[in-house]
Amino acid sequence: MSTKALIIGSGIAGIAASIRLAVKGYKVEVYEANAYPGGKLSEIQKDGYRFDAGPSLFTLPQQVEELFALAGKNTPDYFQYTKLPVACHYFWEDGSKIKAFAAVEQFANEVERELGEPKENIHLALENSRFIYDHLAPLFMHKSLHKLSTWTNPDALKSYLKMGKLGIFQTMDEANKRQFENPKLVQLFNRYATYNGSNPYETPATLNIIPHLEFNIGAFFPKKGMHDITLSLYELAKDQGVNFHFDQKVDEILVENGQAMAIRIKEEVIPADLVVNNMDMVNAYKTILSKQKQPKKLLNQPKSSSALIFYWGIERTFPELDLHNIFFSDNYLEEFDHIFHKKEPYKDPTVYINITSTQKPDDAPEGCMNWFTMINVPNNQGQDWDRVIAEAKKNIIHKINRILKTDIEPLIATEEILDPRSIELKTSSAQGALYGNSSNNKFAAFLRHANFSSDIKNLYFCGGSVHPGGGIPLCLLSAKIMTELIS
Missing domain, CATH: 1.10.405 (Guanine Nucleotide Dissociation Inhibitor; domain 1)
Structure with missing residues (x-):
């Protein structure tokens, strides 16, 4: 009889862990509270527009390809992507703008020509x-x-x-x-x-390790959109015999004699040889591990920032915009002081606009664009989010209008909103923090939960709230580290 592994959560790390364990010969069952896989890496479809709902930047594609190779599959049969010639378009209020070309020499020349910065x-x-x-x-x-x-x-x-x-x-x-x-x-x-x-x-x-990923290695785009990372790995997992159980909220990890033995869903007890937690670490200890010893130092660490996202269907195209676009604040220091210390968005926020219809035209009706319009905001600490959202929308629209010299509000044909409250509700991320604990001190890397439990045998952890951190590449690596720890 094969060894049974139960995974709690089907975020991208949970799916990757299921593939790796299945390849190692485990019988893998994944239990997911939502009706769909992917966690934050999901999508929204509304009124003829499609939006990638969560992570929008794709780097280190080899971490995805490695999973197909492990399973003996050909990546293009499941998943295809292309390298972006321009990583991002940057705009400032004074009219300055540059393109972050993928070719470093071209980017250096652009910066020297447009901003006077020596290219060396x-x-x-x-x-x-x-x-x-x-x-x-x-x-x-x-x-x-x-x-x-x-x-x-x-x-x-x-x-x-x-x-x-x-x-x-x-x-x-x-x-x-x-x-x-x-x-x-x-x-x-x-x-x-x-x-x-x-x-x-x-x-x-x-x-400053991060620019290496985007420039020296490259930024990429999945040909079917970011959500296809989820869908393709989900299909690969199923092909490896992994069983997924949706709308199945785990209530408890059962521990006997210091060892994870089973999970409980309502009155049903499901035995396991090992348990993998892909749920946010903080909320996991508060709920499904509430009876176990609590790592209080880790649980009490400050959390990362969150996001406020407006998914807008725009009834016009803007040729000056590309896949990734940044409209910078005039006072970056003040903006971050508001986010991390005053716990409120700044009145002049930096606005990020992701437009997948520039690469995948069927994500919007003809002559239109799908704008994933985001600002960084504090995590949820009980702010009046309805007021915050209304003020932020007004400030975002004014900023876009100033820089693009347009009137964007009449062009918004449809809208969905994601804020820290709904992020926590949909993904169980503590306080709606996107990346678990913050990295605002030199010891932050050591203040993330390990990929295993030091107190409970056969209990492992993966995902953005544990080592090595958040974002698609690190989540995939967390699954790899975790699996390699299992003897």
Whole structure:
């Protein structure tokens, strides 16, 4: 009889974990509280428009391809993607704008021509990002930080000698001010802190690892949209014999003699040889692990920022916009002070607009666009979100109108809204935080839950709220780390 693994949650990490365990020979059952797989990586369809509901940036596609290779499948048979020639379009209130070309030399030339920043500064910054990645990725992204072997292997020993160059002892903003002359370039590279819900004026400069992924490796787009990452891996999992049970909310992980033995759904007890939790770590301990020892230090860590997203069907096209677009705030420092300290969105927010219809025209009616319009906001701490949403919408529209010299409100044909309350409701993310605990101090990497329980045998963890962190690549890597820990 094969060994039985139960996975709680079918977020992208849960699906990846199910594939990896099935390939290892486990009989895998996945229990999901929602009626669909994917967690945050889902979609919305309304009035002829399709929106990718959650993560909108695709990097490190090899983490997806690896799952197909493990299963002996050909990736293009399930999933296809293309590399973007331009990673993002950036706009400022004074009329400045640049295209972040995928080709580094082209991007450097663009920055020098449009912003007067010496192009060698771009090359140096991206080489520094590569250096951080080469030294930290093997340690922090691909291995458990909670095993002694990680710290005694040759990769770790080499990195110890480079700590001063890896940005651990300065903030992202401090490092970027040393790298660039133009404040707009500092702001652009500070933006990468938002990729894991952090504050560039507090988070360590080690997060300057992120530009390497976007520029030196590349940004990509799944040909059927981001939701196809979920759907293709879901199909692969089913082909490996994984069984999914939707609308099945787990009530408890049952532990006997210090070992996870089963899960309980209402009155039904389902035995297991091992249990994998893909639910947000904080809410898992509050609910399905409430009877077990609580890791209070981890549970009490400050949470990452959240998001307020307006999904707008726009009855017009804007040729100056592409897949990824950023309209920057004029006062980035004040914006982050509001998000992380005043717990309110800033009146002049940085606006991100993702438009998949630029790559996949059938995501919007002809002559229209599907705008995923987002600002970073604090996580839910009881704010008056109805008031916040109304004020934020007004500020977002005014900003778009100023920069694009248009009147966008009459063009909005349909609207859906996602805020921290609904993020928590739909995904069980504590306080609606997108990335679990924040990374606003140099020890943040060590303040994430391990991919295993040190107190309960045969209980494992994966997903954005545990090591190595949030975002599609790190969630997929959490499943890989977790599976490799299982003997």
